[in-house]
Structures are given as C-alpha cells and as structure tokens.
Amino acid sequence: MLVVSHINSYYDKSHILHDLSFCVKQGELVTLLGRNGAGKSTTLHSILGLVPRVDGDISFNGNSILGLHTHEIASKGICLIPEQRDIFQILTVEENLQLSVKKGSPWEIKDIYRLFPRLEERKKNGGGQLSGGEQQMLAMARALLNNPKILFCDEPSEGLAPVIVKEIVDILREIKKSGIPILLVEQNLRVCEVLADRHYILEQGQFVYECSQADFFSEEAEKMKTKYLEV
Numbered sequence: 001m002l003v004v005s006h007i008n009s010y011y012d013k014s015h016i017l018h019d020l021s022f023c024v025k026q027g028e029l030v031t032l033l034g035r036n037g038a039g040k041s042t043t044l045h046s047i048l049g050l051v052p053r054v055d056g057d058i059s060f061n062g063n064s065i066l067g068l069h070t071h072e073i074a075s076k077g078i079c080l081i082p083e084q085r086d087i088f089q090i091l092t093v094e095e096n097l098q099l100s101v102k103k104g105s106p107w108e109i110k111d112i113y114r115l116f117p118r119l120e121e122r123k124k125n126g127g128g129q130l131s132g133g134e135q136q137m138l139a140m141a142r143a144l145l146n147n148p149k150i151l152f153c154d155e156p157s158e159g160l161a162p163v164i165v166k167e168i169v170d171i172l173r174e175i176k177k178s179g180i181p182i183l184l185v186e187q188n189l190r191v192c193e194v195l196a197d198r199h200y201i202l203e204q205g206q207f208v209y210e211c212s213q214a215d216f217f218s219e220e221a222e223k224m225k226t227k228y229l230e231v
Ligand SMILES: Nc1ncnc2c1ncn2[C@@H]1O[C@H](COP(=O)(O)OP(=O)(O)O)[C@@H](O)[C@H]1O
Pocket: 011, 014, 016, 034, 035, 036, 037, 038, 039, 040, 041, 042, 043
C-alpha cells in the first residue's frame, strides 16, 4: 500500500538519501534500522513532504503522493508520531486527546483509555507533568484518534525504562492487530524482534540489508546487525 521507489532526498546541498526503495504492505509492521544519522527520520519525513527536495516516486494506495503538501499527505491517513512526541504541555491529557478526536474515526476516547489505562489514570494531569513513557503513550493515542491508515513511529522506545518499553511494545502489537500497518524506526532491537514482519537496515542514506522476520536471526543478518547497528 505504501511504495517508495528510488527516492533521493536533499537538505540544501546535502544529499541524504540515496536511491531508497521499499514498501509497507497491508497489515505489516516494517522496521527501519540504523545508527544515529543514518537517515531514518529523513526517510519518514521525505514520505510526509517535510524534506525540501525529494526525487523519485512515493505512492500510497496506488496514488502518487510525492510533491503534495504535508497536510494533504496527512489527510490521506499517513500519520507520524515524531521523535519529540509533540504533545501540548499546558493542556491536560484529556484535553490533548479531545483535540485529536475526529468524526468518523473508529477510535474514540473510551477505546483509548481501554488501550492505555495509564492515560485514564492521568487524564487530569498536564501534558508537561507526564513521564517520558506516558508522553509517548499520549502521542500514540492522539495518532490513533486521527484514524490513521498507516502509522509511522520514530524511535518510540527512546529514553524509556525497560518496563515502559514493554508496555509500548504491547500497545504497538494491539495497534497492529487492529489492522493498521506500521513503519517503525527503532534502535532497540528487542522491540523490533518481537513485533516486525520485515526489516530494512540503513547506513549513510542507503539500504545495506533487508530481510524477513524469519531471516532476522540468520548468520548473515547477525553479521549485518553487528556491522551496522549498535548491538
Ligand atoms: N533539517 C535538516 N537539515 C539538514 N540536515 C539534516 C536535517 N535533518 C537531518 N539532517 C542530516 O541528515 C542525516 C540523517 O539524519 P536523520 O534522518 O535525522 O538520521 P536518523 O533519524 O537515522 O538518526 C544526518 O547527517 C543529519 O545531520
């Protein structure tokens, strides 16, 4: 459903992504792995129209989206949970959620509280008073209320304690089960190993390896992980 074909992305004169091609199919969870600075966020941002120059083609459900404005791309149901989590610090949890409620979405606030009981406990708290894990949950919850057709998660486990990471993994699994495909950028391999269908490893803006989940523990994959990831 999401097909990225031979994209090259540039910030001014810096050529960041080199001829990247990949896809995310219906119901899949696909990971983009790679060291800091490899170009993972730039890949997500290129799809969303947030990078000044992108050549190649990107299509979603059969229609080219390259060159559209970010709001047009978002309105097709492509939803990014950014690395910085982008929540309103001065609003309460419930107010943050209410702002994202969308007519016609199968997700309502009551569904959100079922999936994220912690957010219900904290609903009267301000966004700025939440822990990192709770902020990540709130960002995920807001994305779901938007009725995404595909979800991009940029390093959701970054900076979180292992017990919270486990909760985030469970939530991602539930989201996947609900049928929403996910493109997941992660540095934490444990998270990727338990969730994904396929993996791509990025190094200096190019794919150096791709494999299915079944091959992710093969001798070759282990070599690639050692060479290109911080394991
Ligand atoms: N807004 C920007 N302007 C210029 N260069 C950028 C910008 N964002 C990222 N870069 C550069 O692009 C490269 C890839 O960055 P990024 O996609 O953020 O990597 P990752 O998400 O894999 O850590 C890095 O060299 C980074 O310095």
